[in-house]
Amino acid sequence: MSKKRRIRRILKWSLITFSALLVILFCFGLWFKSLLPPKQIGLENSLAQHLPYLSENKVTKRGKILAVVTSTDKMGASEKSTGYELTELARAYYVFEANGFEVDIASPLGGKPPVIIDDDDMGAYDYAFLNDSIAQYKTSHTIAVENIDPSEYQAVFFAGGKGAMFDFPDNKAIQAIVREYYQSNKVVGAVCHGPAALVNVLLDNNRPLLEDKMVSGFTNEEELLLIPDAEAIFPFLLQDKLTAQGAHVNEGTMYLKKISHDTNLITGQNPWSTWELAETMIKQLGYTPKYREVTAEENAVRILSVYHQQGSQKARELIKKMMVTEHKEVNRVLIASHSIIAAMKGDIGQFYDIIGLVSYAKKQVSS
Structure with a gap:
C-alpha cells in the first residue's frame, strides 16, 4: 500500500471516528436534556403575598436586622463582572421578615449595588424578591455602612458575592460593626464570600476575631474549580485567609450546604447554606423559626449529601421516599449540575452515579 493511500485511509477512519463521537455526544446531550423538567411557567411572576410562608400567620415585629452587600462590580483588574448574589440576600431577607424582623440593606458605598442573578438558581422566593417593591427600593437605595447606627439592629448578615472579597475586608465601618456586635453578644452571620467581612477584625484585646x-x-476547592486563576484575581482565597487568621474552617462537600455555629458567630459555606444559616440566626436571637416548607432545591441538596455520605442506593431510597411517599418536589436541575461538577473534576x-440519580428522580414523577 502506497504512503498516500495509507494517509487517506487514516484520514478516512479518523473522520468516521470523529463523526461517530459527535453523534454519540449529540444523542447523549438530547438524553441528558430529557432528564430535566421544563422551566416552570410563571415562576418569574412570583409575589411575596402569594407565598404562604410570608403571607400567613404573620409574626409580631421583634426588631431589625442589617443585611450588608458588596458595592464592587468587577473582580479586581479583570473584566469579570461581580456583585452580590441575589439568592443569598433574598432568602435571608425573607427568613428575617417572616420571623418578625425588619431588614435594612447597606453596602460600602451606599446607593444601588451590582447584583448577580443566576437563572438556574432562581426559585419562587428569589423572583418574589425581584417583584417586591419594598425590597427593590431597599436594594436600589442601600445605606452606606459608614452611616449605619449599629444600636438600631439586633443582628448583622453579610451576603456573599465575589465582590465582597474586595470591599469587605478593609472597610473600617464594617470592622467596627462586626467588632461591636460580636463583643456585645449580638448575632453576626455571613454566607459564601460574606465571611470576608470577618477577616482583619481585631477585638478590643487586639486578637483576631477569627x-x-x-x-x-x-472553599478553595469551590473557588478554583470555577475560576482557575482565582489566586491572581482575588486579593486572597477566602479559606486561606480564614485559616491564616486562626479560624478552624469547617469544610463541607463542594457546593452543598454547610453551616458553622460558634456562639453568636454563624457562617455558611455557599449559597445553598443560606436558608439554614438565616434560620440559625433566628434561633440564636432566642426565637423558634417560623415553619417553612422546604424547597425543591433543599431536597436536592439533601439527596446529594446522602449520596456523598452513604452512596447511590441510599440516595435513591431517599428520592423515592420524598417523591412517592411524602409527595415532595426535588430540583433535578440542581442534581444534574453536580454531575457536571463531577465531570469537571474528572470523576467519571x-x-x-449522579446522572443515574437524575434519571431515577424523573421516573418517580410518573410513578
Whole structure:
C-alpha cells in the first residue's frame, strides 16, 4: 500500500471516528436534556403575598436586622463582572421578615449595588424578591455602612458575592460593626464570600476575631474549580485567609450546604447554606423559626449529601421516599449540575452515579 493511500485511509477512519463521537455526544446531550423538567411557567411572576410562608400567620415585629452587600462590580483588574448574589440576600431577607424582623440593606458605598442573578438558581422566593417593591427600593437605595447606627439592629448578615472579597475586608465601618456586635453578644452571620467581612477584625484585646473560631465560607476547592486563576484575581482565597487568621474552617462537600455555629458567630459555606444559616440566626436571637416548607432545591441538596455520605442506593431510597411517599418536589436541575461538577473534576464514576440519580428522580414523577 502506497504512503498516500495509507494517509487517506487514516484520514478516512479518523473522520468516521470523529463523526461517530459527535453523534454519540449529540444523542447523549438530547438524553441528558430529557432528564430535566421544563422551566416552570410563571415562576418569574412570583409575589411575596402569594407565598404562604410570608403571607400567613404573620409574626409580631421583634426588631431589625442589617443585611450588608458588596458595592464592587468587577473582580479586581479583570473584566469579570461581580456583585452580590441575589439568592443569598433574598432568602435571608425573607427568613428575617417572616420571623418578625425588619431588614435594612447597606453596602460600602451606599446607593444601588451590582447584583448577580443566576437563572438556574432562581426559585419562587428569589423572583418574589425581584417583584417586591419594598425590597427593590431597599436594594436600589442601600445605606452606606459608614452611616449605619449599629444600636438600631439586633443582628448583622453579610451576603456573599465575589465582590465582597474586595470591599469587605478593609472597610473600617464594617470592622467596627462586626467588632461591636460580636463583643456585645449580638448575632453576626455571613454566607459564601460574606465571611470576608470577618477577616482583619481585631477585638478590643487586639486578637483576631477569627482566632480559634469554627467558621465556614466558600472553599478553595469551590473557588478554583470555577475560576482557575482565582489566586491572581482575588486579593486572597477566602479559606486561606480564614485559616491564616486562626479560624478552624469547617469544610463541607463542594457546593452543598454547610453551616458553622460558634456562639453568636454563624457562617455558611455557599449559597445553598443560606436558608439554614438565616434560620440559625433566628434561633440564636432566642426565637423558634417560623415553619417553612422546604424547597425543591433543599431536597436536592439533601439527596446529594446522602449520596456523598452513604452512596447511590441510599440516595435513591431517599428520592423515592420524598417523591412517592411524602409527595415532595426535588430540583433535578440542581442534581444534574453536580454531575457536571463531577465531570469537571474528572470523576467519571461520580458523573454517571449522579446522572443515574437524575434519571431515577424523573421516573418517580410518573410513578
